[in-house]
Amino acid sequence: QSVLTQPPSASGTPGQRVTISCSGSSSNIGSNTVNWYQQLPGTAPPLLIYGHNQRPSGVPDRFSGSKSGTSASLAISGLQSEDEADYYCAAWDDSLKTLLFGGGTKLTVL
Amino acid sequence: QVQLVESGGGVVQPGRSLRLSCAASGFTFSTHAMHWVRRAPGKGLEWVGFIWYDGSEKHYADSVKGRFTISRDNSKNTVYLQMNSLKAEDTAVYYCAGDPPNSGWRLDYWGQGTLVTVSS
Numbered sequence: 001q002s003v004l005t006q007p008p009s010a011s012g013t014p015g016q017r018v019t020i021s022c023s024g025s026s027s028n029i030g031s032n033t034v035n036w037y038q039q040l041p042g043t044a045p046p047l048l049i050y051g052h053n054q055r056p057s058g059v060p061d062r063f064s065g066s067k068s069g070t071s072a073s074l075a076i077s078g079l080q081s082e083d084e085a086d087y088y089c090a091a092w093d094d095s096l097k098t099l100l101f102g103g104g105t106k107l108t109v110l
Numbered sequence: 111q112v113q114l115v116e117s118g119g120g121v122v123q124p125g126r127s128l129r130l131s132c133a134a135s136g137f138t139f140s141t142h143a144m145h146w147v148r149r150a151p152g153k154g155l156e157w158v159g160f161i162w163y164d165g166s167e168k169h170y171a172d173s174v175k176g177r178f179t180i181s182r183d184n185s186k187n188t189v190y191l192q193m194n195s196l197k198a199e200d201t202a203v204y205y206c207a208g209d210p211p212n213s214g215w216r217l218d219y220w221g222q223g224t225l226v227t228v229s230s
Binding site for chain 1: 145147149154155156157160169171172205213214215216217218220221222223
């Protein structure tokens with residue numbers, strides 16, 4: 001069981017807005033930045049959101065992130081079929097001295 | 111163009127060793143911390159460990175501590191993962207990833223991954 005908790009699955013229809021949560025603690029999300037990664041089947045997981053809510057160049061502004069206290073969330077608006085992927089939050093843990101990944105959320109576009 | 115290319119994966123028997131390499135190009139390797147991350151079949155991403163830009167600091171996940179060692183050669187723009195006493199649960203695709211300075215543990219660059227299968 002991951003220290004960063006994500007829902008195992010999420011779904012939505014094209015055009016909808018979907019939110020994926022990531023819950024941690026004071027030693028990880030509460031004191032460090034949260035980054036999000038998107039992994040399509042059979043590919044490496046590139047950076048999707050960094051520093052809670054910044055997007056690397058090339059990432060559509062349909063993707064946004066936020067953080068409050070010891071939780072973070074990823075929002076995807078205007079859902080598209082190509083958004084179907086696994087999504088992971090990640091944060092450094094000051095106590096464990098490890099980089100933590102959430103368990104991942106499999107997003108299905110219905 | 112940034113590239114990270116892993117190599118060295120394959121099939122290995124339990125208890126044996128394997129060394130993975132990750133060759134970097136297209137960015138200033140010597141200023142970046144480098145991480146190894148893996149994904150086992152049917153599981154999510156798991157951080158394996160990292161090495162500081164100059165090799166002065168390393169940290170590992172508890173699941174590999176004492177068995178895996180990360181090293182780097184900045185003259186060759188390459189990072190290594192030495193895996194000893196391999197177990198079946200180490201079977202996974204292994205990715206190397208680059209972490210820019212002062213980035214908040216942000217993995218900007220990823221390799222395509224190399225598959226390690228531990229099986230008798």
